[in-house]
Amino acid sequence: MTLPVTHPTGEYDVVVGFDILRSLRERLSDVESVAIITDENVAPLYGPVLKKQWPNGVLITVPAGEAYKTLDTVRTIYDQMFAAGLDRKAVVISVGGGVINDMSGFVAASYMRGIRFVTCPTTLLSMVDASVGGKTGVDMPQGKNLIGAFKQPELVLADLSTLKTLPARExxxxxxxxxxxxxxxxxxxxxxxxxxxxxxxxxxxxxxxxxxxxxxxxAIQVKRDVVQEDPxxxxxxxxxxxxxxxxxxxxxxxxxxxxxxxxxxxxxxxxxxxxxxxxxxxxxxxxxxxxxxxxxxxxxxxxxxxxxxxxxxxxxxxxxxxxxxxxxxxxxxxxxxxxxxxxxxxxxxxxxxxxxxxx
Ligand SMILES: NC(=O)c1ccc[n+]([C@@H]2O[C@H](COP(=O)([O-])OP(=O)(O)OC[C@H]3O[C@@H](n4cnc5c(N)ncnc54)[C@H](O)[C@@H]3O)[C@@H](O)[C@H]2O)c1
Ligand SMILES: [Zn+2]
Incomplete structure (x- = not known):
């Protein structure tokens, strides 16, 4: 199932289906250099399927949870991207829940003044909400999501098979x-x-x-319609x-x-x-x-x-x-x-x- 989303500077597809994570590279045939950003719970589950598609990709794993949706974590991501020599041609691929989506999008918006961004939500919440609409950012001690940027993804790939490993509470x-x-x-x-x-x-x-x-x-369609009308x-x-x-x-x-x-x-x-x-x-x-x-x-x-x-x-x-x-x-x-x-x-x-x- 593919849902096109238009925004002020272009358009992207939200692709929803089962077992589609392994087809990501086919959809991004021009992409060579990637930073795959994920968290410690998701990395062992879905890191390998992405590494298989980009063996030279940089896999960046951060601690899981809202408490780590911070500028400190973003800084550690930048450091690893610089250490790997990633330049403006690199593409950020987010694999995880809303926390990872929001932080990765912010990294993509700001690394070397902005690089390409693809997001693969692996929580139901991120599929139906966080990954669509281009809001990205981090929390501050003063409040949630207080620092951020609008950064539109160029593709959202929601693989419903990943929900099987999601904790029931999530x-x-x-x-x-x-x-x-x-x-x-x-x-x-x-x-x-x-x-x-x-x-x-x-x-x-x-x-x-x-x-x-x-x-x-x-559910994605509801979010899509609202953000298209008021980006x-x-x-x-x-x-x-x-x-x-x-x-x-x-x-x-x-x-x-x-x-x-x-x-x-x-x-x-x-x-x-x-x-x-x-x-x-x-x-x-x-x-x-x-x-x-x-x-x-x-x-x-x-x-x-x-x-x-x-x-x-x-x-x-x-x-x-x-x-x-x-x-x-x-x-x-x-x-x-x-x-x-x-x-x-x-x-x-x-x-x-x-x-x-x-x-
Ligand atoms: N940008 C937006 O428009 C927007 C909209 C809604 C929510 N959000 C943000 O999204 C965040 C919440 O996202 P969330 O609920 O996805 O939380 P989350 O990213 O913390 O993920 C929840 C937990 O599930 C684990 N996990 C993720 N995918 C998994 C999988 N497939 N199998 C096993 N474990 C998995 C994660 O490691 C984490 O421990 C909040 O920070 C919220 O502000 C943003
Ligand atoms: Zn919410």
């Missing part, structure tokens, strides 16, 4: 972004998510491939941040013990609660989202003991804050989200209290 994380895509632009995705037991489909013995291919393709997030693209002001704060305050997708899931529950508290949608929106999130085995509550004040403080450093007011993406109905730049702090605190687990 699979659920990807589902959180799919549910989010559904809420903002494609209510039918929520129905699709609920039809199957995805853990069974992906990890089971004789899995039926069709539903997974369709779900992932449909630099001047407007509508901000809706993709539904659940993220809460989610990023939860991730940060947990010191990344709560992974991104789980934070987004909890953030969706918060967004539904807050939207209802402000009278924008009926209270059953929260129940509907909770039942969908529960179906994909996501936790619904902010972990007990997380301090509301601390969460609000973390939200203040979020980029989505504008003019000193807290900006939230809220829900009117399924398929209709909007930006509210003037949410009273009291209502936010109330939502945090309601959505935090009891001790």
């Amino acid at each position: 699979l659920s994380c990807g589902m959180a972004e799919i549910i989010k895509h559904g809420v903002i632009n494609a209510p039918e995705l929520l129905t699709d998510v609920k039809i199957y037991d995805w853990h069974e489909i992906i990890y089971g013995e004789d899995s039926n491939r069709r539903p997974l291919l369709e779900l992932v393709t449909n 630099f997030e001047d407007g509508r693209r901000a809706l993709l941040n539904l659940g993220h002001t809460f989610g990023h704060a939860i991730e940060q305050v947990s010191e990344f013990g709560v992974p991104h997708g789980e934070g987004v899931g909890m953030g969706l529950v918060c967004a539904a609660h807050l939207s209802a508290a402000l009278g924008y949608c009926p209270p059953d929106m929260q129940q509907l989202l909770e039942s969908t999130l529960r179906h994909v085995r996501l936790p619904l509550r902010i972990p007990a003991g997380m301090d509301g004040e601390e969460l609000v403080e973390a939200m203040q450093t979020d980029k989505k804050k504008m003019d000193g007011k807290l900006r939230f993406i809220l829900i009117r109905q399924l398929g209709e989200a909007f930006i509210d730049g003037d949410v009273p702090l009291g209502k936010v605190m109330e939502t945090l209290r309601a959505v935090t687990a009891d001790e």
Whole structure:
């Protein structure tokens, strides 16, 4: 399945399929010199299939996890690229989850003022979200994704077979972004998510491939349509941040013990609660989202003991804050989200209290 994506300076394909990682070089026939950037979990699994295609390629392995999505890690990547003598003709190939995608894209945007970039997402989350749209970057102690660049890939290759090795918790994380895509632009995705037991489909013995291919393709299409319309997030693209002001704060305050997708899931529950508290949608929106999130085995509550004040403080450093007011993406109905730049702090605190687990 191939989805073309257009952006202000060109076009690229998102290719989705099974067992396609080994066909990467055929699709990049002009590419000789590569830096394959991956993390310590993914390197032993999928490093060999890439090294086989580019025996002289430089394989750069960094520690796994959000805590390493930093300028320090980026610096170690530059060092290894210089040590290998890579010049402006080199191509960065990202192989991994969203963390690796975001960092590799940033490296490609900045190494010698920018070199070519190809991304092979190996988490569901990165397939349906991070790898499409050209946002790249790293976290700072002051907040998530605060340093970055727009860097469009020239190819996205999503090999669904790689999901078989993905930890079940990470699979659920990807589902959180799919549910989010559904809420903002494609209510039918929520129905699709609920039809199957995805853990069974992906990890089971004789899995039926069709539903997974369709779900992932449909989810990518939602992201594609939104970023094509608003490539630099001047407007509508901000809706993709539904659940993220809460989610990023939860991730940060947990010191990344709560992974991104789980934070987004909890953030969706918060967004539904807050939207209802402000009278924008009926209270059953929260129940509907909770039942969908529960179906994909996501936790619904902010972990007990997380301090509301601390969460609000973390939200203040979020980029989505504008003019000193807290900006939230809220829900009117399924398929209709909007930006509210003037949410009273009291209502936010109330939502945090309601959505935090009891001790
Ligand atoms: N650029 C964007 O538009 C965008 C959009 C959404 C999210 N993001 C970013 O994406 C990041 C989250 O991405 P993520 O959830 O993919 O996390 P991740 O990259 O940390 O990957 C999750 C874990 O799975 C492991 N892993 C990856 N693929 C595997 C596989 N096939 N088999 C076994 N293990 C595997 C990784 O080593 C890691 O431990 C966050 O930093 C978030 O900010 C960016
Ligand atoms: Zn996200």
